[in-house]
Amino acid sequence: MPDSTPKLPSREFLAHIEQQISQAETLFKEGSLEAGLERVQSAVKDLDRVGVFGDVGLQVLEFRARMLGISGLAKLDRFDEMLREGAKMMDLLALDHPSSQRAELMTHLAFAYTQCGMSEQALRAAHVALQDGLQLKDRLLTAQALERLAMTYFAIGDGASAERFMFEALGYMDQHSPMYERVRRYSNALHLCCSLHDMYLQSGLEHLASAILRKVDGFVTEAEALRPELAGDYMGYMMRANLARWHRRCGRSQLARGAFLEVLAKSESAGWYAVRRPVLLELALMADAQGDGPVALELLTCVFEPGDLRVRDVVAIPTYRALERLYLASGQPDLAKVAQQGLAARQDRREKSAQAAQAQLPQLSTRIAEALAEADRARLDQVISGLREQRRQRKLKPPQDETWSG
The missing domain is CATH 1.25.40 (Serine Threonine Protein Phosphatase 5, Tetratricopeptide repeat)
Structure with missing residues (x-):
């Protein structure tokens, strides 16, 4: 009787997929966005062609490729496609417990929803990511989720909440975080501060516009210190540009112009x-x-x-x-x-794009809401467990006679 068990892909095939993903990552970091997306989508098609056969390792590889593809779609403003791809990826996840994969996906979906003007869905997705990051005690995932919350609140005009979550995101970064991610957090924070400054000015809130620029002083020195670590890197120059944006709004036009021209020369050559x-x-x-x-x-x-x-x-x-x-x-x-x-x-x-997302993907919003309810329940269970442990510890302590003094 012939063996009907499906064959797993060869090592050569897996190496081919790994190479495609690695090449796509490099292209994205270099700013070659279309080429990077094309490369990773080719990897996804190859994986779809052979199937993953329920193999855990292949599922992880597929998730990594698809997440990279979603990131590429984000860079190209193809937000409705991001949401459609996110709906497919829900089937690769267990939505009944926290995971780094769920947090990563929800962070990207929050970004797409924000860009489509769907702030309620964006906040739900970001809160799922935040709950997962906190429960997993993963500082990077937590920082990314907080950053998404900051961006969403900015999009709906709530500057105070945007500031609070942005600075909380910076607080979750430390010297042990990956250098690239640390630079990206600071770069994004600088960009958001400048955007908040412009929003405040347009609203006639000059005092808030000045205040947000002063708040940048609290982290700009550390951001500047990190820049040489990625001196020739795409993200390093992106942060250099955002530092120049801040200098311009602070009135340091000559310093800003010099930095802009330096970044312009490098970006044109690269x-x-x-x-x-x-x-x-x-x-x-x-x-x-x-x-x-x-x-x-x-x-x-x-x-x-x-x-x-x-x-x-x-x-x-x-x-x-x-x-x-x-x-x-x-x-x-x-x-x-x-x-x-x-x-x-x-x-x-x-x-x-927003109308298409709302019309075509109502089930995605429902599944995110379900995931948020589960994340909240898991977080509550964690709190209750902590309270029970505190009570248990108190019971183990010898009773104290409060009437005795000596």
């Missing part, structure tokens, strides 16, 4: 468009503030070059707004209309 484009936007805003409209317009148009590589919404939307304003100010209404149409197209796409 092809790091995700770094180059926001730097061009910042330099354009600096030129505009100094009354040099023509230079500002030239820099803003360069943001969209090369034209075959999509610009992230977080950069494209403020760039279109600045272009529309400057074209109108310079007497070029036709070009201002083109910029306005570009802005409208971006906003329409984001709205449709």
